[in-house]
Every structure is written in structure tokens, then in C-alpha cells.
Amino acid sequence: MKKRRKIWITVCFLLALWGCQQEEEKEEKKDPQEEFYAYEIYMDEQGEEAVCIQKYLGNELEVRVPEELEEKPVRKLGEEVFEAVYEVILPDSLYEIGEEAFFGSTVKKVHMGEGIKKIGQSAFKDCYLLEEVRTPHSQEGLSSLPHSIEEIGAEAFRDCWSLRGMELPKNVLRISSYAFSKCIQLEKVIIHEQTEEVEYAAFSGCFNLKEVEIKGEGLKRVGTTSFEDCPLLKTVPLPPGAVYEEGF
Numbered sequence: 001m002k003k004r005r006k007i008w009i010t011v012c013f014l015l016a017l018w019g020c021q022q023e024e025e026k027e028e029k030k031d032p033q034e035e036f037y038a039y040e041i042y043m044d045e046q047g048e049e050a051v052c053i054q055k056y057l058g059n060e061l062e063v064r065v066p067e068e069l070e071e072k073p074v075r076k077l078g079e080e081v082f083e084a085v086y087e088v089i090l091p092d093s094l095y096e097i098g099e100e101a102f103f104g105s106t107v108k109k110v111h112m113g114e115g116i117k118k119i120g121q122s123a124f125k126d127c128y129l130l131e132e133v134r135t136p137h138s139q140e141g142l143s144s145l146p147h148s149i150e151e152i153g154a155e156a157f158r159d160c161w162s163l164r165g166m167e168l169p170k171n172v173l174r175i176s177s178y179a180f181s182k183c184i185q186l187e188k189v190i191i192h193e194q195t196e197e198v199e200y201a202a203f204s205g206c207f208n209l210k211e212v213e214i215k216g217e218g219l220k221r222v223g224t225t226s227f228e229d230c231p232l233l234k235t236v237p238l239p240p241g242a243v244y245e246e247g248f
Helices: 002-029 032-036
Strands: 037-043 049-056 062-064 072-077 087-089 109-111 132-134 165-167 188-191 211-214
Touching (some): 032 037
Parallel strands (some): 062 087, 165 188, 188 211
Antiparallel strands (some): 037 049
């Protein structure tokens, strides 16, 4: 009887030891990136698990956002994710930059991949130091947004005082109201032929805006005060049939 009890105790001890080893192995396998982010796992449009980053918890000024967390793709940035950062590299897996994701942050340079489809309202609003947005197709000296983007929210880049030039995405149909309002250093904008509408006040208060290049004949409407308070902008070469409502 005593012998059986000893055997049973030994078996229990070995099982407990094995369980501890398994937990240690899990800890060792844990991605060190995970501790730098607050995030949630959600079901994306395809019904697959994906990650939405809610907050950057680290203190690095240059941040490379990972493609995956917990072996699941990073698809979204939530609200007010970044604050005290200078340069952020976003992964190709990212689909959406949420509302106010960079709002009021100290970011100077952002790298975007060609997977992003949406930039939310006020995503970069009040990023006074933002000088450059880079994509794989960016020209020298000119910021650009990924051509994969289909939607730019209202006030997305409002009060980005340090931006000097911007090539807009080929696939965006509408430039939302106040999207680039009061970008006071902005000198040049390129709008592609797929864009059909520039909403009211989209570029209002861009005091240094000198050139708007419109490619093709897709633009149909320029909203009220779209280019108001742009004293250096002498003309906007609208395509035939386009309508502007006191656009500038």
C-alpha cells in the first residue's frame, strides 16, 4: 500500500513538473513585441482573427509596428495609439488607420505600405511636426499616400503644419471636408483621375499652396471654400464639365 502511494506521489510530481516546463516554454515563445502594445483580437471581414492595436506602450521614438501579434495579422490602429514618437513604420498587413490614431502626436515621419484602405477622421490632425509620409511609390521631396486607400476621413491631416507636398491616392473617390485644411506649409498637391469630388474646405487655409495638379478628367465637383484662404494659388485646372461652388 505504501509502495503504491509512493508511486502515485512520484507520478503527480512528474506531471506537475512537466506542466511547469510547458508554461515556461510558452513564455519563452511569447513574442517580445506583445509587451509594447495594448491590443485586442477581433474577427475581420473575412471572418478571420486579426489584431487592432489600441495603444503603443513603449518609449522608443522610432517604432516599427509588427506584421503580427500572437501569430495574427495586425489589421487596424485604434484611437490615439501614438503620442511621443518621431518616426513610425506601418506594416503591409495594415488595412485601417483609425480615427485620431496619431492625433496631436509628435510624429515627424510615417511609412505606409500599399495595403491600407482607410484613414479615419482626424487620424493625423494637429500633428504639427509631420513632415513626410512615405510609400513605395513616393517621389523625392513629395509625400504620398498609398494608392490602395479608398477613403480619407474628414480632418484627417488638418493642421499638419510641416507637410510640403502631397500626392493623393489613385483609388480615393472623395477628398473629405477639411482633410488638409490649414496645412500651412503645403505647396503642391497631386489629385488623380479616379477622384470625383473635393469636399468643402478640404484645402482651406493652406497659405503656401501654389500648385494643384489634376490628372485626367475624373473630377466632377469642387465644394464650397475648398481652396479658400490659399492666396498663392492662382488657378486650379479643372477638367471639362467639373463644377465648383465658390471653390476658391
